[in-house]
Amino acid sequence: xxxxxxxxxxxxxxxxxxxxxxxxxxxxxxxxxxxxxxxxxxxxxxxxxxxxxxxxxxxxxxxxxxxxxxxxxxxxxxxxxxxxxxxxxxxxxxxxxxxxxxxxxxxxxxxxxxxxxxxxxxxxxxxxxxxxxxxxxxxxxxxxx
Ligand SMILES: Cc1cc2nc3c(=O)[nH]c(=O)nc-3n(C[C@H](O)[C@H](O)[C@H](O)COP(=O)(O)O)c2cc1C
Numbered sequence: 001x002x003x004x005x006x007x008x009x010x011x012x013x014x015x016x017x018x019x020x021x022x023x024x025x026x027x028x029x030x031x032x033x034x035x036x037x038x039x040x041x042x043x044x045x046x047x048x049x050x051x052x053x054x055x056x057x058x059x060x061x062x063x064x065x066x067x068x069x070x071x072x073x074x075x076x077x078x079x080x081x082x083x084x085x086x087x088x089x090x091x092x093x094x095x096x097x098x099x100x101x102x103x104x105x106x107x108x109x110x111x112x113x114x115x116x117x118x119x120x121x122x123x124x125x126x127x128x129x130x131x132x133x134x135x136x137x138x139x140x141x142x143x144x145x
Contacts, residue, residue, distance in 0.1 A: 022056045029057055034079045035111065041086040041098055054105050063109040073110025080106050080114045081143055083136065087123030091116075115143060 029035065040047060057063055064073050082102055090096040099116055106114050119136035121128040 022059060025053065025056045026059060026062055029063075030075065032078065034081065035106075037080065037082045037102070039082050039084045039098070039102065041084065041088075041090070044095075045098055046102065058105075058109060071108060073108055073112075075110040078111050078113070080111050081140075082114060082116045083119070083140065084116055085119045085122055085136075087121075089120045089124070091118045091120055117143070 037050070039050065042048075045051075060066070063075055064071055066072070082099075084091070084099065091099070103114055103116075106112070117136050117139045119132045121132050123129075
C-alpha cells in the first residue's frame with residue numbers, strides 16, 4: 001500500500017487562522033480598561049510568549065498607524081500595570097532592558113499610562129525573596145485601591 005504526502009503550499013488557510021487569533025486578541029485588549037501583565041525576566045528579556053503576544057496585537061491600522069509625524073498608537077485611554085519578577089536586581093539600572101522594551105511597546109500601541117511593580121532578588125535567598133514579595137504585594141494593593 002502506498003503512502004501519500006500531500007503538501008498544501010497555499011498560505012491562505014494558515015494566514016487566515018493566524019489573523020483570526022490576532023483579531024481575537026486585539027478585541028480582548030481593546031475591551032480592557034486596565035491591562036495587567038505578569039512579567040518574569042527570562043535571560044534578561046521578556047518571555048517568548050509575551051513577545052509572541054505583542055507580535056499578535058501590533059497590527060497597522062488596528063492598534064497603531066503611521067502618520068506624517070510618525071507612528072500613532074490607537075489604543076488610547078487605557079492603563080497598564082506590569083508586575084515584573086526577577087531572580088536578580090535590575091530596576092533603575094541600565095541593565096534593565098526589559099522594562100524599557102515593554103514600556104516602548106505599550107506606548108507604541110497607545111498605552112502610555114504604565115506602572116511597573118518590581119519583585120526582585122527572588123533568587124537571592126529566602127529573606128530577600130519574602131521581603132521583595134511583601135513589598136510588591138503592598139504596592140499592588142495601593143494601586144488596586
Ligand atoms: C529560563 C529562565 C531564565 C531566567 N532568567 C533570568 C534573568 O535573566 N535574570 C533574572 O534576574 N532572573 C531570571 N530568571 C528568574 C526568573 O525571573 C524568576 O524565576 C521569575 O521572575 C519568577 O519567580 P519565581 O521563580 O520565584 O516564581 C530566569 C528564570 C528562568 C526559568
